[in-house]
Amino acid sequence: MNFKPILRRIVERSAPGRSPSFNEAHVVKALELASKGGIGRASLGACLGIGEGVVRTLIRHLFEEDLIEVSPKGVLTSKKGERFLTEIRSIIRMTGAPNTRDTVGAHNYAVLVRGASNKVRLGVEQRDAAILVGARGATTIVYKTGLWIPGMDRKPDVELSEFIETNLYPEEEDVVIIGTGDTVLDAEIGALSAAIDLA
Numbered sequence: 001m002n003f004k005p006i007l008r009r010i011v012e013r014s015a016p017g018r019s020p021s022f023n024e025a026h027v028v029k030a031l032e033l034a035s036k037g038g039i040g041r042a043s044l045g046a047c048l049g050i051g052e053g054v055v056r057t058l059i060r061h062l063f064e065e066d067l068i069e070v071s072p073k074g075v076l077t078s079k080k081g082e083r084f085l086t087e088i089r090s091i092i093r094m095t096g097a098p099n100t101r102d103t104v105g106a107h108n109y110a111v112l113v114r115g116a117s118n119k120v121r122l123g124v125e126q127r128d129a130a131i132l133v134g135a136r137g138a139t140t141i142v143y144k145t146g147l148w149i150p151g152m153d154r155k156p157d158v159e160l161s162e163f164i165e166t167n168l169y170p171e172e173e174d175v176v177i178i179g180t181g182d183t184v185l186d187a188e189i190g191a192l193s194a195a196i197d198l199a
Contacts, residue, residue: 010024023189024196094112105137106183109191113195117173119198123138124151126198179191
């Protein structure tokens with residue numbers, strides 16, 4: 001199962017009218033939340049920063065792909081949804097990140113993408129992808145015989161390097177994107193959007 005076409009299909013308009021007001025990062029975050037034992041529609045919307053009508057559309061699209069079940073406990077991932085998340089997690093790993101001199105926002109979120117360093121040029125593409133969904137920006141770091149910031153040809157600061165090494169466990173050719181934003185959600189959606197583009 002290749003997860004990117006399925007994510008694309010979920011965010012596409014399924015009928016005439018406006019396109020959904022959520023993106024692929026919202027879909028992944030929704031599935032992560034649903035995998036923790038169930039979540040109600042209102043809580044899901046609050047966690048994703050989207051309105052009730054948008055949540056209903058997202059839930060419908062996820063249900064049509066057989067990635068979730070709806071029960072009295074709320075929205076839960078289905079068996080297919082769990083397999084789908086396992087595939088995503090094999091390529092993408094996520095966690096909150098500290099403020100350092102190499103990050104530009106009040107809040108930071110780190111996403112590791114396995115084996116994607118050959119797709120990174122100068123890191124501006126990942127920054128732009130994050131900004132498009134509401135983040136302040138993003139810092140891209142590649143692992144090639146150690147951690148490097150492309151375009152700047154230098155290592156990240158010591159605090160950020162230690163954080164990445166001890167929390168994300170990068171391997172040769174991996175990429176870490178640090179999304180930054182005014183809120184943790186902005187930073188997370190920005191970093192995750194850039195990571196999905198890169199995966």
